[in-house]
Amino acid sequence: MRTGHIAVAFLFSCLLLTQRASAQLAVDSSTILEDIRSWMEYLTTDRLRGRVEGSPQNQEVTRAIADYFSSLGLKPYLDSGLLHTFYRDNTDTSISTSNVIGWLPGSEKPEEFIVLSAHFDHVQVGYYNKTDKIYNGANDNASGTSVLLAIAKQLVLTGPYKRSIVFCAFNAEEAGLIGSADFADKINPEQIVAGINLEMLGYPQYGRQAVMLTGMYNSDLYKILRKRAEAASIRFRRERGDLFERSDNYSLAKKGIPAHTIMASDDREPCYHHPCDELKRMNIPNMAALAKGIIYMMQGLLDGSETPTRIRVQ
Numbered sequence: 001m002r003t004g005h006i007a008v009a010f011l012f013s014c015l016l017l018t019q020r021a022s023a024q025l026a027v028d029s030s031t032i033l034e035d036i037r038s039w040m041e042y043l044t045t046d047r048l049r050g051r052v053e054g055s056p057q058n059q060e061v062t063r064a065i066a067d068y069f070s071s072l073g074l075k076p077y078l079d080s081g082l083l084h085t086f087y088r089d090n091t092d093t094s095i096s097t098s099n100v101i102g103w104l105p106g107s108e109k110p111e112e113f114i115v116l117s118a119h120f121d122h123v124q125v126g127y128y129n130k131t132d133k134i135y136n137g138a139n140d141n142a143s144g145t146s147v148l149l150a151i152a153k154q155l156v157l158t159g160p161y162k163r164s165i166v167f168c169a170f171n172a173e174e175a176g177l178i179g180s181a182d183f184a185d186k187i188n189p190e191q192i193v194a195g196i197n198l199e200m201l202g203y204p205q206y207g208r209q210a211v212m213l214t215g216m217y218n219s220d221l222y223k224i225l226r227k228r229a230e231a232a233s234i235r236f237r238r239e240r241g242d243l244f245e246r247s248d249n250y251s252l253a254k255k256g257i258p259a260h261t262i263m264a265s266d267d268r269e270p271c272y273h274h275p276c277d278e279l280k281r282m283n284i285p286n287m288a289a290l291a292k293g294i295i296y297m298m299q300g301l302l303d304g305s306e307t308p309t310r311i312r313v314q
């Protein structure tokens, strides 16, 4: 299921026109839905045992995402390959962990990058309550990963855009934002215009097509996304909790990049970090609607007309 359907993708449905600028965007709703569903089924299977970093199952997922990026024609970014490998323990290089990073060069401002990211690792079997139950991490964060991968295909099919886009499938988030910290250390933060991180989009805790942007007042990315939210049929809820510092956006924000996380649920969701975080609780049509809405809300960032203020992290 992993390499998708790019050869048979038809770009006819859902023509969305921006009222303001120029961009004309044709996204394929049925392919988005199908891609999200097939990635969700794959990522949440018990066989992958929660995709915990350092495991063979995590490495299998890493390769699957890299094969997919490769099939989309995404290019290696700041490295010779799509995998950015790092070691949790520098004295022991037998266990490596990799982010999967690919980019789509911009047509007019290739040196200006928009980062779109999600982490694909989850927690180990029995990690929290020591029962022998698999934590499938369907909402956290197979959901963000599947939406990222579906969006990546759509942006390749409808691109190139004026700015470059870097797609980051981060690893070892659950272990302490380690994959994104490795990435943040390798990049030139000045080149990254904005970062949008995707988390927990499968369980619509805030209602249909409703999301929250973490750290919503830390930069004006919120204002930029908000402008198109109504046309994108996305509703923004007021931020709750301390979530800005608890996902991979924070690794980038610490470098000054306006990087925030879009979430449709948070740690008050009853199955958060529990074995019941399973595929059957996920609302896949809602995820597809969110994916479409996110693509639409990003248009000003992608066409170079919108640039958020840099972020200040205390």
Ligand SMILES: [Zn+2]
Pocket (backbone or CB within 6 Å): 140, 174, 273
């Ligand atoms: Zn988590």
